[in-house]
Amino acid sequence: MAHRVTLIPGDGIGPELAEATRRVLDASGVAFDWEVVDAGEACIAEYGTPLPEHVLESIRRNRIALKGPITTPVGAGFRSVNVTLRQTLKLYANLRPARSIEGLTTRYEDVDLVICRENTEDLYAGIEHMVGPDAAESIKIITRAASERIARFAFDYAVANHRHKVTAVHKANIMKLSDGLFLESCRYVAADYDGRIEFEDRIVDNMCMQLVQNPGQFDVLVLPNLYGDIVSDLCAGLVGGLGVAPGANIGEDGAVFEPVHGSAPKYAGQNRANPTAMILSGVLMLRHLGYPDIAARVELAVRDVIAEGATVTHDLGGEAGTSQFADAIIERLRATAAPAVPA
């Protein structure tokens, strides 16, 4: 039976990347039945909201979605669709692997990090208000339940994926209660994995410095929402930029796979953006669906095409368009074709 997946093309470069990703996944041998639904700017005129209820219903029904980036206005305007999706569907873990890719010239050759970002609270709870005309207050929510849940996710991920260390990132020296609770929760969970997975912690500013100096010393990172958002872009930069950084939002009742990057409006409609991040998000989805071997084949095809360097997008130093890059990956997949997965 084909897997029914909600496909949200998104804004800006999203539709081109979604099309490229869909073609690659369709060539993987796994049968998909895509339920395409729009969210984002295009929906506002018709539905009065960038996230219509039928989009949420589709994800709830299928329990799995692949999503392109969605524009969020800065300062005023509607609330981030991405944050709303994560909170409404209780997608509490944001998984963002950052792994070096052969053929991509960066400062480091051996980065292999996995970021586990808490996805539902912290300053992203969206509780902010003006205090008189000249001051604004934003409330940072950290709970023991959500902190322990993401810590357990990080340790379980480490065990399942043969990782050896989890590093908790915080600012508990200054935010003694909120970040203090996050750190205490991570320490509490770490005790259950004693002897199996090493545990350490870092203050977030020091962590950023150490990441740019010596990223090879880290393995799995667990962070509250805001630091996770910032540090994952930093880590994307270590391995070649936002064009190659995949992500997954995982909850108990469903999962939404999406690239780390945004809608890059300046490249929209130009067949120029790099689909790697969204295709690798599709690879995470294949693993989540229980196809580790096919996921590995698709990932290898992407890596091979990048390593060869002949058909890569502009951000990787090439001249290929989004669709030509996807064609090269599909060609590579066909050349190494495995038997189709039985329906």
Ligand code: NAD
């Ligand atoms: P962005 O990620 O869209 O773009 C930053 C820069 O990164 C781009 O100008 C481009 O140079 C590069 N880039 C990003 N993706 C690329 C790709 N696939 N190929 C090649 N180059 C790529 O970040 P931004 O400009 O800060 O945000 C634009 C919009 O996206 C904002 O409205 C923001 O809120 C939204 N956003 C959405 C998501 C999401 O949907 N999950 C995530 C981040 C930002």
